[in-house]
Amino acid sequence: MATILLVEDNELNRDMLSRRLTRNGFEVLLAVDGQQGVDLATSRRPDLILMDMSLPVLDGWEATRRVKADPQTAAIPVIALTAHAMEQDRQAALAAGCDDFDTKPVELPRLMEKIRALLAPAG
Template sequence: MTTLLLVEDNEMNRDAISRLLERRGFTVLTAVDGEEGIQLCEEKQPDLVLMDLGLPGIDGFEATRRIKANPQTARIPVVALTARVLTSDQEAAFAAGCDDYDTKPADLTRLVGKIRALLGTSGAP
């Protein structure tokens, strides 16, 4: 089963997105901030990370940089999942190491398509 790590500080977003992805057959781990996201990424080795960029403490940009700088986690794809819609935010996310970028509110069909493309899968997880 495909395991995703959702790093999201907003409880309503975290619960809604994780439930929707679980209904699509994914196992979803959650973290409430960048520090916890980095730690869970190292410990659990998820197949993919969905990273909010506007996190308290260590933001999503820095958390992604740290995930990508660590040889244990560098191979894990990171998708920025954020309400930030400016081109400069998207460019900064890619510069930090994100493999893809999607906006909130999440379009689940589009998001799942990006997840599958990054993991090289089709159909159910």
């Protein structure tokens, strides 16, 4: 069972998405701010991170940069989640180190496709 770290400060979004991921067979770790997300990524080394970009304490861009800068967590795929759907927002997330980008409100089938693609073994 793959482990997904969901870094999301909005309780409703966090609850809804974590329940849907659990129903899809994932173990879900939860973080409510960017610093907690970085700390959990380091201590638990999840298979994938879903990173909200607008977070307290440490925003998603900086949290992603820190995860990607650490050799122990650099290979963990990160999908940015944001309500900001403009192309420059996508580019900023990718520039921070995110491997993919998805918009809120989350469309679960589309997000699941991206998660499965990033978790699929290479080759």
